[in-house]
Amino acid sequence: MKPTDSTSDADTAQPTIxxxxxxxxxxxxxxxxxxxxxxxxxxxxxxYEEFIYKPGxxxxxDRRTRIGAAIMSIYVxxxxxxxxxxPAPSTNQVERGLEPFETLSAPLGSxxxxxxxxxxxxxxxxxxxxxxxAGGIFATGVAxxxxxxxxxxxxxxxxxxxxxxxxxxxxxxxxxxxxxAVVFRPRDPVxxxxxLTINYWAGLGRSIRSQVLTLREESYVEASRxxxxxxxxxxxxxxxxxxxxxVLVNFANAARYVVFASVGLYYLGVLPSSVDNWGLQLENAxxxxxxxxxGGALYQLIAPMIAIMGIALGLILLAQGLDRVFxxxxxxxxxxxxxxxxxxxxxxxxxxVNM
Amino acid sequence: MNNYYLKRTIRAVLTVWIVITLTFGMxxxxxxxxxxxxxxxxxxxxxxxxxxxxxIESYQNVRPNQSLPEQYYEYMTALLTGDLGQSFLQKxxxxxxxxxxxxxxxxxxxxxxxxxxxxAIVWGALMAYKEGTTxxxxxxxxxxxxxxxxxxxxxxGLVIVFGYQLELLPTGHRLSPEVEPGLSLxxxxxxxxxxxxxxxxxxxxxxxxxxxxxxxxxxxxxxxDFVRVARLRGLSDQxxxxxxxxxxxxxxxxxGFLTLIGFNLGGSIILEQVFSYPGIGxxxxxxxxxxxxxLMMGIFLVITVALVLAVYVADLTYGLIDPRVKSGxxxxxx
Numbered sequence: 001m002k003p004t005d006s007t008s009d010a011d012t013a014q015p016t017i018x019x020x021x022x023x024x025x026x027x028x029x030x031x032x033x034x035x036x037x038x039x040x041x042x043x044x045x046x047x048y049e050e051f052i053y054k055p056g057x058x059x060x061x062d063r064r065t066r067i068g069a070a071i072m073s074i075y076v077x078x079x080x081x082x083x084x085x086x087p088a089p090s091t092n093q094v095e096r097g098l099e100p101f102e103t104l105s106a107p108l109g110s111x112x113x114x115x116x117x118x119x120x121x122x123x124x125x126x127x128x129x130x131x132x133x134a135g136g137i138f139a140t141g142v143a144x145x146x147x148x149x150x151x152x153x154x155x156x157x158x159x160x161x162x163x164x165x166x167x168x169x170x171x172x173x174x175x176x177x178x179x180x181a182v183v184f185r186p187r188d189p190v191x192x193x194x195x196l197t198i199n200y201w202a203g204l205g206r207s208i209r210s211q212v213l214t215l216r217e218e219s220y221v222e223a224s225r226x227x228x229x230x231x232x233x234x235x236x237x238x239x240x241x242x243x244x245x246x247v248l249v250n251f252a253n254a255a256r257y258v259v260f261a262s263v264g265l266y267y268l269g270v271l272p273s274s275v276d277n278w279g280l281q282l283e284n285a286x287x288x289x290x291x292x293x294x295g296g297a298l299y300q301l302i303a304p305m306i307a308i309m310g311i312a313l314g315l316i317l318l319a320q321g322l323d324r325v326f327x328x329x330x331x332x333x334x335x336x337x338x339x340x341x342x343x344x345x346x347x348x349x350x351x352x353v354n355m
Numbered sequence: 356m357n358n359y360y361l362k363r364t365i366r367a368v369l370t371v372w373i374v375i376t377l378t379f380g381m382x383x384x385x386x387x388x389x390x391x392x393x394x395x396x397x398x399x400x401x402x403x404x405x406x407x408x409x410x411i412e413s414y415q416n417v418r419p420n421q422s423l424p425e426q427y428y429e430y431m432t433a434l435l436t437g438d439l440g441q442s443f444l445q446k447x448x449x450x451x452x453x454x455x456x457x458x459x460x461x462x463x464x465x466x467x468x469x470x471x472x473x474x475a476i477v478w479g480a481l482m483a484y485k486e487g488t489t490x491x492x493x494x495x496x497x498x499x500x501x502x503x504x505x506x507x508x509x510x511x512g513l514v515i516v517f518g519y520q521l522e523l524l525p526t527g528h529r530l531s532p533e534v535e536p537g538l539s540l541x542x543x544x545x546x547x548x549x550x551x552x553x554x555x556x557x558x559x560x561x562x563x564x565x566x567x568x569x570x571x572x573x574x575x576x577x578x579x580d581f582v583r584v585a586r587l588r589g590l591s592d593q594x595x596x597x598x599x600x601x602x603x604x605x606x607x608x609x610x611g612f613l614t615l616i617g618f619n620l621g622g623s624i625i626l627e628q629v630f631s632y633p634g635i636g637x638x639x640x641x642x643x644x645x646x647x648x649x650l651m652m653g654i655f656l657v658i659t660v661a662l663v664l665a666v667y668v669a670d671l672t673y674g675l676i677d678p679r680v681k682s683g684x685x686x687x688x689x
């Protein structure tokens with residue numbers, strides 16, 4: 001991965017996978033008072049090509065990414081068009097206790113109070129997607145900021161930030177979230193997503209920091225520093241772009257954690273039941289519909305279970321596929337470009353936490 | 356070296372202190388639970404306000420009409436003497452409830468974490484040796500599939516199938532009602548019988564990602580130069596696989612093992628609820644439901660201290676396990 005700093009020679013960044021590395025030499029001129037102004041458009045295009053398109057090509061080559069992306073697009077479809085087109089669940093909308101595949105009005109059957117099971121599954125998706133996105137952005141965002149600043153600045157800033165994340169990491173996530181859920185009673189899906197990842201960022205921040213420790217010794221970073229480029233600028237232009245694939249992998253992992261935790265907490269009834277959620281559906285089916293005793297109402301449990309496992313599977317596959325981009329050990333196709341910037345062990349420990 | 360241990364110890368103690376302070380703050384933040392209700396009820400019954408305050412204090416270790424620093428001091432000293440307050444749900448000291456419940460949770464969680472790592476090490480190493488074969492592909496797919504299942508979802512499934520449908524295993528509780536705890540075979544068998552399903556749901560869902568991590572480690576070690584040299588020296592396959600590959604591949608998983616125990620303790624809240632298994636997670640949920648704050652915060656503290664201790668031990672012992680690490684600082688256990 002080469003750092004790109006967009007200059008007027010954006011055209012050299014062709015959408016080829018092998019980066020030519022010439023752009024590294026020119027990157028600093030604009031900071032030293034060059035008159036060539038780069039528009040935001042060009043900058044965005046550069047960023048897209050270097051950090052989304054090219055890694056995307058590598059990742060797309062992996063079957064896991066493709067399956068994962070397909071699964072996730074089904075959920076996005078369900079959460080947007082599906083929730084918009086398909087009628088929302090309400091009591092007595094169809095006959096009570098329908099079995100699955102009996103009528104078209106309730107393809108997956110209905111609950112004891114006449115709610116369409118499929119409608120419940122579909123209408124839980126938008127909130128879940130919002131929660132997952134909010135949680136993922138919050139966790140990775142905070143981790144990137146704290147990790148890069150701590151790793152790059154070093155000294156007392158590093159000590160303070162590292163101790164802060166150490167403390168955050170030592171508090172067990174789920175119990176903390178439960179206590180906070182009782183205190184704040186969050187209803188907004190964005191807020192719930194953030195609350196669920198309230199200390200998830202800590203471990204990730206640690207591994208980002210250790211990667212920045214190696215990155216900051218790179219010559220191009222040193223060059224920027226000697227030229228008096230400001231710290232935020234170095235972080236955003238030289239450091240963070242190099243971490244993008246790793247951040248994306250962990251975005252998917254954080255998202256999966258949000259799915260598991262939110263469904264679990266809704267299942268327990270710790271979070272206020274203002275939004276539809278598969279966890280609530282599980283809980284209803286498990287406790288009220290007699291799914292345990294009769295066995296006849298098993299389908300009510302299976303529908304939300306499949307929804308949960310599907311989204312988790314999609315996110316894991318995405319993370320595993322994206323991992324190829326980040327992890328040189330697995331990335332064999334681009335052997336010429338591999339440049340290990342990361343401590344393997346840090347990466348491993350981060351995939352270990354399984355909720 | 357010694358300096359590192361000292362620093363690490365100070366940091367662990369500091370973390371625990373910060374968490375205690377946090378819980379103190381959170382107790383004060385919590386919306387009026389049964390304490391407020393109790394106070395209202397007692398006042399209506401004509402109990403004198405000072406007596407009401409005394410009763411509430413015994414529940415919460417917090418004296419409402421003291422200044423904040425005074426309250427904080429009292430709270431800290433009470434905690435240091437091992438007094439976590441009184442649960443008003445169970446009408447017992449919090450420490451007694453935790454003392455009763457903790458061993459069961461620890462038993463379930465340590466057993467499942469051990470199984471997870473046993474499976475991960477053996478299976479992951481096998482997959483790495485057979486990299487690229489159908490076995491590897493199938494195992495990888497299976498690992499990913501199992502990792503996509505939350506443990507509580509599998510737990511619900513297991514309870515339904517083995518508990519209610521097949522009636523092979525108990526659906527809840529840690530012991531059958533007629534069995535008394537003691538050092539008898541019956542007790543051990545009964546305890547295992549009740550713990551099989553919770554352990555199974557943790558192991559089956561938790562092993563997937565660990566297997567993949569071990570596979571990755573082992574593949575990396577297999578490709579390294581010293582293994583090639585060992586092969587060229589003509590060492591036996593067994594010697595290479597055990598002494599050269601396994602040792603190095605397992606190393607990075609060691610800290611993960613200890614931290615996962617602490618992490619799983621947090622997950623016990625959902626797990627024990629699904630199996631109605633009265634461990635600390637079960638009581639924590641009960642306390643949450645009933646707004647039994649002393650019990651809730653007590654268990655929260657215990658779980659946190661367990662996690663801090665796990666990471667602390669992992670950090671301190673990593674140097675013993677991997678002698679190449681001279682000072683833990685550069686290779687800290689996270």
